[in-house]
Amino acid sequence: MSEPTPDAPSGPPFAVPITVRGYETDTQGHLNQSVYLQYAEHARWSLLKAAGIGQQDLVGHGVGPVALETTIRYLKELRAGDETVMSCRFRWGTGKTFRIEQTLTTADGTVAAEVAAVGGLLDLTERRLIKDPGGFLRELAADPGLLDR
Known part of the structure; x- marks a missing residue:
């Protein structure tokens, strides 16, 4: 199965x-620091859902996503009522892990935060990361192109 390089996403996130x-x-x-993680998680699950992959689909195939590392850069205060957009882009490599790049922007396009994460897909029986998580998700997706934007 061929995978895109981490430097070559297609289209906007x-x-x-x-x-x-x-x-x-x-x-x-201010927006509480822990909520940035919730926004990032919401965007990731929304992307998977839009691609046709639900939580039950992953569990039904014996896998679950795991977060291995997350870094947040807070760049602008956010307050109640602020309209924002959280982007989400998977960066697939050739190993068992992948990167997730996310940007939280305000309505005027100002970057409020950047979230960078490393994740994997855990085999729920063997308790080990599966090989080629990008390939696995693409095969499961109804719209795999969303996973490569």
């Missing part, structure tokens, strides 16, 4: 709009 809710803010009125 997948993205979902998110409005900052008041209960997601901290005592200073």
Whole structure:
């Protein structure tokens, strides 16, 4: 199975709009740090769903996604009511892990945060990462092209 190089995505990244809710803010009125992870996770699952892959599909095939590393760069304060968009792009390599690049932008296009993650697909029986997670997801997807944007 051929995989794209990590440097060659095709098209704009997948993205979902998110409005900052008041209960997601901290005592200073900023979006709470932990919520950035929730927004990133929401975008990842939304991308998989748009490609035709649900959580039950993964579990039904005996795998589950795992986060191995996540880094967040906070670049602009966000407050309740702010309209944002969280992008999501998978960067497939040739090993058992993949990178996820995500950017949270405001309505005017200002970058508010950057999320970079390393993940894998865990074989739920053997408790080991599967080989070629990109290939596995592409075969499972109804619209595999979304996984390579």
